[in-house]
Amino acid sequence: MATKAVFFDLDGTLFTGTRNVAATTRRAIVELHKNKILVGVATGRGPAFVLPLMETLELDFAVTYNGQYIFTPKKVLATRPIDKTTLREVVDYAGKNGRDISLGMADGVHGSSLVKFGETRTAQVIAGILPKKMSGLTKNSFKNVVRKVKPQSKNLSEDIRKPVYQVIMVATSAETAEIMTHFPELEATRSNDYSADLISRGNSKLKGIARLGKEFDFDLSEVMAFGDSDNDLAMLSGVGQGIAMGNATPNVKAVASYITDHNNADGIAKALAHFGLINFKHAASFISKDDQFNKVKEFHRLMDGKTQEMPRVYLPEEASHRAGFKVEEIVEFLFAAANADVAVFDDLTEKLHSAIDTAATKVKSKPVPEGENALTGEVDALLDLLYFTYGSFALMGVDPHEVFNLVHKANLGKIFPDGKPHFDPETHKILKPDNWAKDFAPEDKIETELERQIRVAMSKLGKLDKQKADDF
Template identity: 80%
Template sequence: MNIKAVFFDLDGTLFTSTRNVAATTRRAMTELHKNKVLVGVATGRGPAFVLPLMETLGLDFAVTYNGQYIFTPDAILSTSPIDKKTLRDIIDFSRKHGRDVSLGMADGVHGSGLVKFGETRTAQVIAGLLPQKMSGLTKSGFQNVVRKIKPQSKNLADNIRQPVYQVIMVATSDETDKIMGHFPELQATRSNAYSADLISKGNSKLVGIEKVGKKFGFDLSQVMAFGDSDNDLEMLAGVGLGVGMGNATAAVKKVATYITDNNNSDGIAKALSHFGLINFKHAESFISKDDQFNKVKEFHRVMDGKTQEMPRVFLPEEAGHRADFKVEEIVEFLFAASNANVPVFDELTQNLHAAIDKAAAKIKAQPIPEGENALTGEVDALLDLLYFTYGSFVLMGIDPHAIFNAVHSANMGKIFPDGQPHFDPETHKIMKPDNWATDFAPEAKIEAELERQIRVAMSKLSKTKDEK
């Protein structure tokens, strides 16, 4: 099967029970991109919730609000707001029947404090303590207690002046069909036991994925999708390969092509490996919570053919080489600081020599710490270097995140079309492909990002002055 795109539901699928994305899933998504497979999400959540994930996970696109709002990192592909008359009818209905509702808009969900509370970690813990079958009285009492803490918003009519893409209504599954009889132009889908998502008829996650496919050149038969809830049923049944999570509902498991492990046990990576989309070897290589470290580790895996999984010390000769690399960058830093003024640069490098001699004398004069081994000493010094580097960015007023990514992309661009690094036969330095300077050199991206940060800072400064 020629899979060109993979879509993930969020809650219960891409997210673990602690609302994190498993390290194996992050690595799997990186490998999917290397294998030229597009990656997206299909969720009942809104774009404001998903947007931060676009960069951190490298998503190509997102189908949000169950297909009502679709976008990429660069553009909005499709929106389907609910018409104003229907929204007014829903608000009137909610007031008459005491139904808590929230309105899903581009900037977030507005309205019911009960709905928002239901999405929190606290509510999930409470839900886990409650019996699966609650009496009407128990449910009513629970809702009333929460409403006292999180009351229903009273300005819903004002909110509908802006486009609304989804309505979330507190309702049990057995209540939903009766409620929907009042709104024939809408359909309901569910991802949990306490609320229903109301969207326009004719839209769904699957329809949204189909719209994305027309834009990016794939059809539904070339899609693999992961899900766990009943609002994933149509999606899993309609794509080429529907994967149900081990923690999925019985209905999902019935329609899924394949059932993987649960969301807390590397289910996504295992399924992708099972179908040959990635090469997953469980726990072979540790993954840090520091994403920038993981990117550099991936660079070394590609360039060196392996990574170091057991902590070890640098021996003197190797430590000297690593120090040489750092000194070269420090000298480049001083040259930039001198603004290419050679006499000033010479003075700075002389001061650097003197600083090295002074530091060496200081170290030799100190007593050797009892009990400290070489590994501890090396790690302590390297972390101080890292801390000083971040401190320099702080004092420069520069956010290094996007700049780091530009440099990382440039370094990964040194991989040749055959997927391997090439080394100079004499110097053994990593060679650069012919297209590296035009396609990967980071200087232009760094300059553009710095200009952006300056514009943002100037804008904030201007607003501050205006307020005064």
């Protein structure tokens, strides 16, 4: 059966050991979307943690807090907070028994600094170097080491007044079963050695995925899911293809339908390629940490049929062409600044000609830096140009992120349904599909986005003025 949706656990799966997303995984997600496959995460982490990742990777949806909080970039689809009576009992139990806990809420995790610290890379190193044979590792060793610098928060009374979707409690695997006898309304799932995630009984990542299936028209049998920890067991065993990472626990590997490579060794991309969902190649194309660069690079791959993978210099004629493209945009910028007043525009373009002459004289008068090659000079100049562009946006008070995405989508809209660009046989200019103006032209969308930014700015200024008036 065809795969319609792919879900990734985060820690140990989508994330590498350095808490980054591998370049091959980023490329794989782009290719999945091109192949009309939905992509999401299913994690014990909360929505506040996941949201920036969702924006960066352009994910379609997220199952967070192990199924307790489900959302898309546009709306929250379902939530299931822990009932207040049970929540108070857990907090009371933790206080009486010296248990560190944190409360998972919509805006983040609140409570024990020990729990927060336990999720960091530093904590993983500490846990890794402590003797493995020590009984009660989490309670007696990890906890005692960290407690010296991360004291337990004593007051959770304010937090439990708001919806709480998950309780994270420091406890070893052996201790968890005994703890859970006190809370029949909850169940525990684990993704690490030092803590348990407590959620409402009957909920899970798998239930969250099924909920999204109803919304987006896919069945569990049409889902591929990746995981590495015991809180992924139900998910991997309940979907059509459950993929265990090479670094997964033995329990996870036992229920998986396929075991891929390690999360640090392109495991996700290799598995997706194994099942024919993407075309994975090891060496070829580098991925930048700058996602906007990656989008433009992908556009050129589609337009040019290839990309440049080795740094190289622009030859004079090529440099002239690239500069011509930029000058045209600068002239359009001046025309907009002149508000279509031709007389003003002519004056601005005359000044631009003068500025070019002045700049040429200035550059020729400068001594060429000893040892600087053409590649270094070109890159330095282009980066300055990019920096000036961002500076212009900063001085305009405009956030360019979403505007860039709109322009990028418009440019990709020039690709025809056959996946290729089409060019005029005489002028060699790129042609636009018949639906481009209606579906992809960016001007109206940019105007709408700028109006949104203005509304947000005015709202903030209004609140600031009110606060100043109240203070006065």
